[in-house]
Every structure is written in C-alpha cells, then in structure tokens.
Amino acid sequence: DIQMTQSPSTLFASVGDRVTITCRASQNINTWLAWYQQKPGKAPKLLIYQASSLESGVPSRFSGSRSGTEFTLTISSLQPDDFATYFCQQYHSYSWTFGQGTKVEIK
C-alpha cells in the first residue's frame, strides 16, 4: 500500500495566518491526491482534488500544490471557520490511503 505521511500533526495558528500542511507519498502518485476538512462529529468535506483543483463552493483561500511526491495544502488567510482537522488521501492505486491528519488549533 502507498503510505501517506502528513505533517505536522497539530498546528497552532491565528486568524489571518497563512497555513501550510504537507503530505508526502511513499511512491509516485502523479496528481491523484485529494484534501479534506473535518470538524468534530461531522463527515469529512472535500476541498481539493487532483492535487490542485478546488472543489465547487470551497473558498479560494484554499489551494493545493504538488512537487514530486510532496503535496501541500495552503490556507492563505486563516478564518475562524477553518479551525478543523485536515486529511490528504491518495487515489492512485488500491488500497486508497489517507494521511494521519493535521489538527489546526487556535494559538
């Protein structure tokens, strides 16, 4: 299985901060990567697919990028609604796998 290593596990930030979360794949997955946001007691919500495509309805402050096997989710200016846990997921090959998650907390 392809391993997805996500960092950091926890991130403390303030409203207005630029936030970066990284996910590294254990092998080449091209651009077959998605990012999700999850809030307590709720299902994950799709933010980004194919590494950098913004899902419809998702604010433009969210963006995704790729450099080789390293993928980045960036929130350009953190908003109060963005405090949540974020996951990456590869869909290059079965078994599809998720990163361990990054919890974004208030500094």
Added chain:
Amino acid sequence: EVHLMESGGGLVQPGGSRRLSCAASGFTFSNYEMNWVRQTPGKGLEWISNISTSGDITHHADSVKGRFTISRDNAKNSLYLQMNNLRVEDTAVYYCASAGDCATGPCHNTAYFRYWGQGAVVTVAS
C-alpha cells in the same frame, strides 16, 4: 441537494454480523462508484470497500477482505455493506461516500470522495 444516510449501526458481539445500508438522493446514483470508509480515533480514516457503477466489480481493503461484502441496488439508490465475523478492531464510524461522476469521464479520474453520509457507529464488544 445531495444526501447520503447510513443506517444499521449498533452493538455487535465479536464474531457476529451486521449489515449497513446507505440511502442516496439528490444525484444520479448509478453514475457514481460508491465506497465505505471507516474512522477510528486510533487508526484515523481507512478506505475499506469500493463498488463499480453497475455493481459488477468490487475492491476491499486487506483488513476486511473475505469478511465484508459491498453491494448496491441502483433501482433503490442504495448501497450496502455486509459485515461478517466482526472483530473488536472493526469498531468505528462507518461512512458511505461517493466517488466522482463516472459519466463525465474515466472513473479513476474522479475517485476522490465527493459526497459523504453522516456516519454509522458500529461497536464490536462482548
């Protein structure tokens, strides 16, 4: 509005069986591959099963292969997960989740999880 609603969760004894259902509405169910994804505090999110749009091709994670079976009924806009020989480590929140719209192109290109249900809690304990 897209809606996925799981049902069938509950408490099961080790070695027991349970069937989860997922009712879909608000989108053309038969155009979408469907999945089951589970979540535990310890292991995080884990994809466990996928089924093709017509239901003739399925994939399961090694952790559930031979014990769990995914199926669908497009006429009823419903997805199912038959879970047999349940183990304590199967305790989790189980989500049904759609992939993307296969009618727009190759299914693999949209294999991310676009729509999610609210989750069903399955607890395996004696």
